[in-house]
Amino acid sequence: MRTKVAIIGSGPSGLLLGQLLTEAGIDNLILDRVGKEYILGRVRAGVLEEGTVGLLGKAKSDSRLLSDGLPHDGFSLAFDGRDHRIDLFGLAGGKRVMVYGQTELTRDLMDRRELAGAKTIYEAGNVTPCDFDRSTPYVTYQKDRTTHRIDCDFIAGCDGFHGASRKAVSERSMQTFEKVYPFGWLGILAETPPVSHELIYANHPLGFALCSMRSASRSRYYIQCPLDEKVADWSDDRFWDELRRRLPDHHAEAVVTAPSFEKSIAPLRSFVAEPMRFGRLFLAGDAAHIVPPTGAKGLNLAASDVHYLFSGLIEFYTDRSSAGIDDYSARALSRVWKAVRFSWWMTTIMHRFPDTSDFDQKIQEAELDYLTHSRAASTALAENYVGLPY
Ligand code: FAS
Numbered sequence: 001m002r003t004k005v006a007i008i009g010s011g012p013s014g015l016l017l018g019q020l021l022t023e024a025g026i027d028n029l030i031l032d033r034v035g036k037e038y039i040l041g042r043v044r045a046g047v048l049e050e051g052t053v054g055l056l057g058k059a060k061s062d063s064r065l066l067s068d069g070l071p072h073d074g075f076s077l078a079f080d081g082r083d084h085r086i087d088l089f090g091l092a093g094g095k096r097v098m099v100y101g102q103t104e105l106t107r108d109l110m111d112r113r114e115l116a117g118a119k120t121i122y123e124a125g126n127v128t129p130c131d132f133d134r135s136t137p138y139v140t141y142q143k144d145r146t147t148h149r150i151d152c153d154f155i156a157g158c159d160g161f162h163g164a165s166r167k168a169v170s171e172r173s174m175q176t177f178e179k180v181y182p183f184g185w186l187g188i189l190a191e192t193p194p195v196s197h198e199l200i201y202a203n204h205p206l207g208f209a210l211c212s213m214r215s216a217s218r219s220r221y222y223i224q225c226p227l228d229e230k231v232a233d234w235s236d237d238r239f240w241d242e243l244r245r246r247l248p249d250h251h252a253e254a255v256v257t258a259p260s261f262e263k264s265i266a267p268l269r270s271f272v273a274e275p276m277r278f279g280r281l282f283l284a285g286d287a288a289h290i291v292p293p294t295g296a297k298g299l300n301l302a303a304s305d306v307h308y309l310f311s312g313l314i315e316f317y318t319d320r321s322s323a324g325i326d327d328y329s330a331r332a333l334s335r336v337w338k339a340v341r342f343s344w345w346m347t348t349i350m351h352r353f354p355d356t357s358d359f360d361q362k363i364q365e366a367e368l369d370y371l372t373h374s375r376a377a378s379t380a381l382a383e384n385y386v387g388l389p390y
């Protein structure tokens, strides 16, 4: 079998790249080790930058997003029992974010791909990128007790943090940077109206909490938890009580509880692999970098990687120029590191770190005080949150 671009991974990165290539008439094929329903069962991101929304439009996959997505002009920081609204629209030059679940975005891209007749091979075992240091790369995989080979021009490693693509690169060809945070996020989904029409990021002595949503009737809440917590130890009642403790009274009293239908713990880490290109293999999205979800950057960085990679591939196939693909890693990493910085910074000022010193705690409080009383500081927060330019 042969294709122009073999994409490993059917998450947002792989699907968005695949859809953009298909719309441009560039043959591509996606392989994933799990099935479609498993992918759609994952609950992840919820906030999209305008750049991501634009790319989904270019991929002709934005109709539900535009009809069901919730445009947000601001969010609140809550601490010391009070709210402080960050006016994204006013501070970031009229830009806003869109609240729309990653699960729905993934479904939209999958549906569009099927409509376009583009091929996805699910439940592909032992997917292996081969000969990507030569001009004739290929991918092998196992299915139905047979080993298959796909010859291609390029391989896009869109297979997430635990995927095979980054691991196929020799360690001496790559430098990695990592920071693991001493806590995780316990998140739930419940069919209940969100406590507020905008997101609330709360810093409380008991820990961080986030009030988010998926629609006017479906809420997404998170609380910071120790790394050794077990989901089974968290009944819904225990979660709701702890969430309320961490919110200002007027919000705590307004929380409408309902049985959760999803409950999971996500670890927090910052990770970057450099470079993001190895011959004919390109890494994109979580395969190349991970950010703590505090800044809502993970999915949006995957989108900007795809923007740069797609532009480079289009240049190669239409102008026979490799300038874009040669520049991919440097361009992507420049935006990645600024988002890694912002996500680290927002995590640092909004969470309670175990063993923090009295001095560091006072610095955190001064940071929040400055942030919510300085237009310059809140403008910097706003322009990063809505997304820096591509
Ligand atoms: P993904 O991990 O989404 O997709 C990778 C795909 O590759 C998967 O379908 C997987 O099955 C497949 N794959 C893996 N290994 C393979 C192999 N060897 N062979 C073939 N296929 C393989 N971001 C936010 O902005 N906000 C959040 O709240 C948030 N919460 C998150 C919670 C969790 C638990 C996780 C893990 C991530 C979260 N993220 C969040 C980040 C998340 O949204 C990612 O940024 C986003 O999924 C990145 O998309 P992809 O790069 O496509 O990677």
Ligand code: PHB
Binding pocket: 044, 045, 046, 047, 199, 212, 213, 220, 293, 294, 295, 296
């Ligand atoms: C979410 O709704 O899942 C969400 C929103 C904002 C974040 C992280 C997660 O910063």
